[in-house]
Amino acid sequence: MVSENVEEYLECIWELSQRSSPVKTNDIAKKMGVTPASVTEMLQRLADMGFVNYERYHGVTLTPEGERIGAKIKRKHRLMERFLVDIIGLDKAESHKEACRLEHTLSDESEKRICQMMNNPKTCPDGDPIPACDQDCRMCISEPSIPLTEVGKGEMAVITHLRCEDTGKMRRVIAMGLVPGRSICVEDKLPMGGPIVLNVEDCKIALAKDYARLVHVLPKGRCNPRKGAEIIS
Amino acid sequence: MSGSIQVALLGHPNVGKSVVFNKLTRVNATSSNYPGTTVEFQEGRLIRNGQELILYDLPGTYGLTGATEDELVATKLLSEKRPDCVLVIADASRLEPGLVLLYQVLELGYRTVLVLNQMDVAKRRFKIDIDRLRANLKVPVVPTVAITGEGLEGLIDIVASMEIPHSDFKVRYDSHIEDMILRLSSHVPQYSISYPIRGALLQLMEGNQHFTAQFTPDLKAMATREMEEFQEQHGEDIQVHINRDRYGEAGRIISEVVGRIPRPLSRKERFSDLTLRSWPGIPILIGVLLGVFLVVVFVGGFLETALVSIYNDLTAGFFDWMEEAIGGQLGEAISQALYLTFLSIIAIVIPYIILFYLILAALEDSGYLPRVVILLDGLMRKIGLSGQSAIPMVVGTGCNVPAILSTRVLGSQRERLILATVIILAVPCSAQTVVILGTVGQYNGIAWVAAIYAILLALIIVAAFLMNRAMKEEPIGLMFEVPELAVPRLDNVLRKTYHRTKDFFVIAFPILLVTSLVLELLMVYGMLDQIVEPLGFITEGLLGLPPITAIALLFGILRKEMALQLLVVLFGTSDFALYMTTQQFFVFALVMATFVPCVSALSVLFKEFGSKNATKITLGSIGISLALGGAANLILSAFM
Numbered sequence: 001m002v003s004e005n006v007e008e009y010l011e012c013i014w015e016l017s018q019r020s021s022p023v024k025t026n027d028i029a030k031k032m033g034v035t036p037a038s039v040t041e042m043l044q045r046l047a048d049m050g051f052v053n054y055e056r057y058h059g060v061t062l063t064p065e066g067e068r069i070g071a072k073i074k075r076k077h078r079l080m081e082r083f084l085v086d087i088i089g090l091d092k093a094e095s096h097k098e099a100c101r102l103e104h105t106l107s108d109e110s111e112k113r114i115c116q117m118m119n120n121p122k123t124c125p126d127g128d129p130i131p132a133c134d135q136d137c138r139m140c141i142s143e144p145s146i147p148l149t150e151v152g153k154g155e156m157a158v159i160t161h162l163r164c165e166d167t168g169k170m171r172r173v174i175a176m177g178l179v180p181g182r183s184i185c186v187e188d189k190l191p192m193g194g195p196i197v198l199n200v201e202d203c204k205i206a207l208a209k210d211y212a213r214l215v216h217v218l219p220k221g222r223c224n225p226r227k228g229a230e231i232i233s
Numbered sequence: 234m235s236g237s238i239q240v241a242l243l244g245h246p247n248v249g250k251s252v253v254f255n256k257l258t259r260v261n262a263t264s265s266n267y268p269g270t271t272v273e274f275q276e277g278r279l280i281r282n283g284q285e286l287i288l289y290d291l292p293g294t295y296g297l298t299g300a301t302e303d304e305l306v307a308t309k310l311l312s313e314k315r316p317d318c319v320l321v322i323a324d325a326s327r328l329e330p331g332l333v334l335l336y337q338v339l340e341l342g343y344r345t346v347l348v349l350n351q352m353d354v355a356k357r358r359f360k361i362d363i364d365r366l367r368a369n370l371k372v373p374v375v376p377t378v379a380i381t382g383e384g385l386e387g388l389i390d391i392v393a394s395m396e397i398p399h400s401d402f403k404v405r406y407d408s409h410i411e412d413m414i415l416r417l418s419s420h421v422p423q424y425s426i427s428y429p430i431r432g433a434l435l436q437l438m439e440g441n442q443h444f445t446a447q448f449t450p451d452l453k454a455m456a457t458r459e460m461e462e463f464q465e466q467h468g469e470d471i472q473v474h475i476n477r478d479r480y481g482e483a484g485r486i487i488s489e490v491v492g493r494i495p496r497p498l499s500r501k502e503r504f505s506d507l508t509l510r511s512w513p514g515i516p517i518l519i520g521v522l523l524g525v526f527l528v529v530v531f532v533g534g535f536l537e538t539a540l541v542s543i544y545n546d547l548t549a550g551f552f553d554w555m556e557e558a559i560g561g562q563l564g565e566a567i568s569q570a571l572y573l574t575f576l577s578i579i580a581i582v583i584p585y586i587i588l589f590y591l592i593l594a595a596l597e598d599s600g601y602l603p604r605v606v607i608l609l610d611g612l613m614r615k616i617g618l619s620g621q622s623a624i625p626m627v628v629g630t631g632c633n634v635p636a637i638l639s640t641r642v643l644g645s646q647r648e649r650l651i652l653a654t655v656i657i658l659a660v661p662c663s664a665q666t667v668v669i670l671g672t673v674g675q676y677n678g679i680a681w682v683a684a685i686y687a688i689l690l691a692l693i694i695v696a697a698f699l700m701n702r703a704m705k706e707e708p709i710g711l712m713f714e715v716p717e718l719a720v721p722r723l724d725n726v727l728r729k730t731y732h733r734t735k736d737f738f739v740i741a742f743p744i745l746l747v748t749s750l751v752l753e754l755l756m757v758y759g760m761l762d763q764i765v766e767p768l769g770f771i772t773e774g775l776l777g778l779p780p781i782t783a784i785a786l787l788f789g790i791l792r793k794e795m796a797l798q799l800l801v802v803l804f805g806t807s808d809f810a811l812y813m814t815t816q817q818f819f820v821f822a823l824v825m826a827t828f829v830p831c832v833s834a835l836s837v838l839f840k841e842f843g844s845k846n847a848t849k850i851t852l853g854s855i856g857i858s859l860a861l862g863g864a865a866n867l868i869l870s871a872f873m
Contacts (some may be wrong), residue, residue: 011663034340046870049526054796084672085408086407086408086409087407087408088412089405089408118467133525138304161473162469162470162473167440167470167472169472169710170473171296171298171439171440171472172295172712174296174472174473174476175295175296175330176295176712176713176714177329177330177333179476179477179480180473180477181477181480181481187506187509187510188509188510188511189511190512190607190608190610190611191509191515191611192611192612192614193611193614193615194607194609194612194614194620195607195610195611195710195711195712196610196817197509197510197607197715201327201329202327203325203327203714204509204714204715204717205712205713205714205715206603206607206711206712206715207711207712208614208710208711208712209710209711210710211710217840227309228348230549231803233527233777
């Protein structure tokens, strides 16, 4: 496990390296609010751990492993900021402080779900685009999320987002309560391209494929038989 | 306070709005265990403590955006009539969508009562803390069991007292949306619009045409820009976010006030589930449809024979007496026309139509119809129809009249028109089946009968496919909640059957009477014989039939199976083989099976689709029928 302090450094180096690389020791010291001497000391340790390549007077670059951790922490930070501002309604300054603490403790799974729930936010609350966040979130949202039509019979899924190519259809989907975050179970797929039968909160909904195609979901394994979804036939 | 209070009943399909409405006003609105039975809104009145209430039963609606025809009716009434009070009726077992609808009504500033209907069913599965729900929403919450009338008295008292507060409950949307509302509302003075700005703005962001007419074009343009920006930033339409928050809020309240009573699935629920699966749902479905067909053909046929003989016995001598009393050829025509009119009622309306309506009502009430629709949707979609079309088609094998009426279950007018055409053209009703069996079946053998049915089936597929092409518009895919199966309630089934039969009777009877009279007059004055010759080019030339069959074809308009009886009269023998060849039987049966709809079917066609469409369908079916007959004649002549 990497310590919070190490994560903090990697995050900072990562951010600075987005502008110019290698990153200068002084810039790190300025951004972290510490003395250059302690930065140097820390960089030596990071190099020993294999996270950075450090050459005195030349600057520092991240190794692939260091890059990965730095980007991950930054992404969590910005995602949490967005979450705190949009959903909980904290103000921006507060959300930054809060996000600084949460970025180290947020699990990867929670991060992924928040990212899905917010549907891949592309900017921080202050409006700055976050290329890396964008990229990573796009991956986390588009990789495992599939159209509902592709979910197998007897499988559970959580709605991640709705495609909005056809407003009329999307409205009807929304009206049936098929909104992001909702857990659904695909009870049956009827033959000859027939509709899909869903179990949503114990209620059965039949929907034709042209609607199901708009609903994007994340598969979550088998349906829970206690909800009446799974009956041994 | 003077004047009447206008009350709108709003709710999702199948939550029992119509039952509540009927119980309150004693007006008959059709209720079914089937989504979408109230297409227009119903109006009813009642008086409580000297205060008059006008109630509007709106079609079931999932939202206020007017996404479907039903929703449009509901939304329009809300925005145009501006009722004093809105009763949001929710299924107590499934509160969530009801709450989401309630939020929107509250946002628009209506005084609102939340009615939790079907409370008896919900009680078995959930514990609902009504007081807490009331405290959360700050609106009156009334649990009811509409079918038994429980809770409705209290509901009326609340509405009539007009002590319903404006609730200040608000859904909190995500901060981006809240910011948008704040920014936009600073540009709108409240006096300029008659709805609360917040609610109206939310409707505007959802792209709603209603409730938003008073905003200036400038503001609308501004909102559009903001919405586009939102979509760019979040990668998703703002509507999705608005509704996600509404459902989120509903979920929060539900988790606070509703507790689930744990219990295993009952046998009924298990069966309910199974009828919805491909296996064994589809075999069950085939059984049910076959059962309906058999009941109609056999029970209907049996009833018809029995009733006709009773009718003939009872009226024996009466029409003869009438004929003599009036005297002359006129007497003959009138008495014969009356005889035939009542005969068709006895022979078609009672055995087939009432029987069908009974079966249909029972299927509707049981909640089985939606299953038919779902299971057959894939197949029907292949020919451009939807699963809903299966029901009218099965009904049509008994009688085309209730079949055309039952096309009402279809969502769009377009689909109804396609389906009605297909039914008129190619679904043989029991009378047509009688003709096919009595000619081709009797004289040519089963292989020829199969050939006729194969042609009809091909005709269904081709006609539906071509019409679908011609009409361009995309068929609307199905999406609805599937109700659980229930045992049909006898009173509901009977009431529905009664009202539908009455409806039919009112339309069909006068037309039947007039047509019979005209045909009989033509007949007794010998005018019918005069058309045999001019029509010869069709009967003899095109179809290769004996010229005299023209009369049988014409009378087919009145009643198809009468064609057979007429042949007996015209030929003077019941052994048609003396006068017609194998080929002629086939052509005759094929033409009869596709020819003009009978008068009863024609009359509902006019009523349901207007004279323009009805004329088109009729002329089309005559044309296709003659073309098919002619083609069959040519092909058979070449080979035989």
